[in-house]
Amino acid sequence: xxxxxxxxxxxxxxxxxxxxxxxxxxxxxxxxxxxxxxxxxxxxxxxxxxxxxxxxxxxxxxxxxxxxxxxxxxxxxxxxxxxxxxxxxxxxxxxxxxxxxxxxxxxxxxxxxxxxxxxxxxxxxxxxxxxxxxxxxxxxxxxxxxxxxxxxxxxxxxxxxxxxxxxxxxxxxxxxxxxxxxxxxxxxxxxxxxxxxxxxxxxxxxxxxxxxxxx
Amino acid sequence: xxxxxxxxxxxxxxxxxxxxxxxxxxxxxxxxxxxxxxxxxxxxxxxxxxxxxxxxxxxxxxxxxxxxxxxxxxxxxxxxxxxxxxxxxxxxxxxxxxxxxxxxxxxxxxxxxxxxxxxxxxxxxxxxxxxxxxxxxxxxxxxxxxxxxxxxxxxxxxxxxxxxxxxxxxxxxxxxxxxxxxxxxxxxxxxxxxxxxxxxxxxxxxxxxxxxxxxxxx
Numbered sequence: 001x002x003x004x005x006x007x008x009x010x011x012x013x014x015x016x017x018x019x020x021x022x023x024x025x026x027x028x029x030x031x032x033x034x035x036x037x038x039x040x041x042x043x044x045x046x047x048x049x050x051x052x053x054x055x056x057x058x059x060x061x062x063x064x065x066x067x068x069x070x071x072x073x074x075x076x077x078x079x080x081x082x083x084x085x086x087x088x089x090x091x092x093x094x095x096x097x098x099x100x101x102x103x104x105x106x107x108x109x110x111x112x113x114x115x116x117x118x119x120x121x122x123x124x125x126x127x128x129x130x131x132x133x134x135x136x137x138x139x140x141x142x143x144x145x146x147x148x149x150x151x152x153x154x155x156x157x158x159x160x161x162x163x164x165x166x167x168x169x170x171x172x173x174x175x176x177x178x179x180x181x182x183x184x185x186x187x188x189x190x191x192x193x194x195x196x197x198x199x200x201x202x203x204x205x206x207x208x209x210x211x212x213x214x215x
Numbered sequence: 216x217x218x219x220x221x222x223x224x225x226x227x228x229x230x231x232x233x234x235x236x237x238x239x240x241x242x243x244x245x246x247x248x249x250x251x252x253x254x255x256x257x258x259x260x261x262x263x264x265x266x267x268x269x270x271x272x273x274x275x276x277x278x279x280x281x282x283x284x285x286x287x288x289x290x291x292x293x294x295x296x297x298x299x300x301x302x303x304x305x306x307x308x309x310x311x312x313x314x315x316x317x318x319x320x321x322x323x324x325x326x327x328x329x330x331x332x333x334x335x336x337x338x339x340x341x342x343x344x345x346x347x348x349x350x351x352x353x354x355x356x357x358x359x360x361x362x363x364x365x366x367x368x369x370x371x372x373x374x375x376x377x378x379x380x381x382x383x384x385x386x387x388x389x390x391x392x393x394x395x396x397x398x399x400x401x402x403x404x405x406x407x408x409x410x411x412x413x414x415x416x417x418x419x420x421x422x423x424x425x426x427x428x429x430x431x432x433x
Contacts, residue, residue: 062415063408064376067387071408074394075401078218159281163380170284183291187284195279 002185009176010189016172017193023086023158023168024197027094028151034098039105053102060099066160068092073164089161097154104150108143109135141212148205155198169193219399223406226393230403233389234410240307240385241372241414247311248371249364252318253353259323261348277316283377285309290381306378314371321363325356361429365422372418373411386410 041053060068072081073088083091112135120130162171173190177183223230258270277285286309293300300308329352337347379387390407394400 059412062412064373064387064411066376066379067390067404067408067411070387071401071404075404078399078401156281159283160377162283170281170287173284174287177287177291181291181295183288183295187280187288187292190284191276191280194281194284195276198279 002182005180005182006185006189009180009186012172012176013169013189013193016167016169016190017197019166020155020158020168020194021197023090023093023161023166024151024155026090027097027154027158030090030094031097031101031150031154032147034095035101035105038098038102039109042102042106043109057099057102060096061103065093065096065157066163068096069160069164085161085164085166089158089164089166093154093157093160097150097157100150100153101147104146105139105143108139108146111142112138141209144205144209144212148202148209151201151205152198155201156194218401220402222397222399223402226389226397226403229389229393230386230406230410233384233386233407234414236303236383236385236389237372237375237411238414240303240310240375240378240383241368241418243307244310244314244375245368245371247307248314248318248367251311251315252322252364253357255315255319256322256326256356257348257353259319260326274316274319277313278320282309282313282374283380285313286377286381302378302382303384306375306381306383309381310371310375310378313374314367317367318360318364321360321367322353322356325360326352328359329355358429362422362426365426368422369415369418372415376411 038053038056041049042057044050044053069089069092072092073083073085076083076088116134116138117130120134121127125133158168159170161168162174165171169190173186176186180186255270255274258266259274262270286306289309289312290300290302290305293305333351333355334347337351338344342350375385376387379385379391382388386407390403393403397403
């Protein structure tokens with residue numbers, strides 16, 4: 001193992017890790033928004049909305065995320081969408097993970113006992129109130145852990161932006177493998193940073209989950 | 216430049232060939248991840264500690280890092296130590312190992328959930344420890360995790376697009392080749408997405424049939 005080389009290149013990796021963190025946060029926010037909208041469409045009483053939600057989930061989960069990134073980034077300019085790699089990549093990954101989050105959020109809402117809805121309706125609450133005050137607070141607790149799984153996948157998924165030259169961790173590792181011919185060292189360096197980030201996020205999810213259980 | 220899908224049929228053969236390679240990679244890596252998953256699970260649960268510890272480190276590393284990074288490691292790392300594998304083989308090994316680790320986690324939990332009485336019964340009947348594992352415990356454990364392993368297969372199919380980055384001539388790379396001749400990325404990536412979607416539907420239907428057959432045989 002070439003320690004000297006690692007000490008020389010690690011600042012580049014730290015900088016790239018920061019980009020990976022930014023990408024992950026933005027993708028996560030966009031994914032949660034898409035997931036919430038998608039879940040409400042899938043649970044809607046209106047057939048076209050339900051159908052639209054189902055098509056969204058099926059198409060985006062049924063094709064590779066890499067291809068979705070390529071369509072937006074390389075194909076976008078043909079239909080008048082000119083975005084830089086970072087923006088295009090974030091949007092594509094966010095909408096992609098949103099399809100997975102749709103199913104997570106929908107599952108959590110459906111798992112709330114039906115008796116809760118019935119009781120709230122019997123007490124005179126409107127449908128909207130029942131959803132807002134009774135179902136969602138309970139569902140929110142149940143979706144923390146499965147959303148954590150989605151977030152874990154999303155962090156590793158940001159590596160897909162390496163092929164469109166976003167200078168994040170995997171792209172940096174790839175670049176340095178090319179220039180130093182030390183694949184193992186570069187893999188270890190990037191790998192440790194990924195795992196630290198994923199570990200920290202995991203701790204946060206656990207904390208949130210415990211907190212939600214107690215209250 | 217607007218859209219013009221009329222160029223796509225000219226490259227139909229190219230895309231079809233790419234689809235064939237994608238299916239071949241998915242099947243090869245899928246088989247590797249299936250048997251590798253069983254092997255890893257046995258090592259993790261019953262292996263000697265000298266084997267178990269490095270394996271834990273390997274599994275930890277492979278579950279915590281992106282597949283694309285692992286593909287770079289395997290492809291360039293093997294070249295560095297003098298093994299010049301064709302990109303296809305490197306891609307299959309990378310995908311197969313990655314998903315073998317995920318399958319192994321499923322199988323480990325499932326092996327531990329097999330009733331202890333099964334194990335004791337087999338040992339009482341005179342089967343050796345290895346025989347008991349091979350003939351009694353593992354078949355039951357694997358059968359119980361076919362549905363979640365099926366989900367991993369679907370993820371593997373989609374992640375097979377990543378091996379285009381190390382130069383495996385599958386569907387994504389076929390689309391890229393067509394694009395480099397026509398300069399029509401939107402049309403060809405969309406066509407590739409369509410092809411993936413078709414393979415995905417076929418795979419899902421196959422897995423559903425498999426699950427029904429397993430459920431019926433119980």
